[in-house]
Amino acid sequence: VGIGETGLDFFYEHSPREAQETAFRAHIAASRETGLPLIVHTRDADEDTARILAEEMEKGAFPGLLHCFSSSRQLAEKAVDFGFYISLSGILTFKKAEELRETAEALPLDRLLVETDAPYLAPVPKRGKRNEPSFVVHTAAKLAEVKGVSAAELAEATTENFLKLFSRVPREAVYGA
């Protein structure tokens, strides 16, 4: 239903930067060709991610999201301009993540998703535990608070966003027949 995750990680640098960029562009081409959304990972690589997305968008649009978002507001807004979605993890609930909450507050609700990134990044009050899908409710609750909407509204919005982006997933898979 999607392509990825892919992208750039200049924190771990498990592969040379040039090789990461080459693979990232190949995945972008696959997304453009198939219409499947690209799941983008970016860590300590905001500038290069923005540059590559912009260059590739010039060649033809492709759908996608920035997963486990923890980058700058500038990158988030650029991605939204490209038609991308932004997916928030348990980081949103961390005490020191004030800047990320401000970014989430500024972004349009119709472009936001929540995710676990399990087994990592369990949200408060489960922080430090092995993350699991059921914990995403805490991330969603924090996002609802940040956006000033009810938990039910937030759930509906993020579910609709998911279905719009992951267009191969049938509605029945989420809502039942």
Ligand SMILES: [Zn+2]
């Ligand atoms: Zn990732």
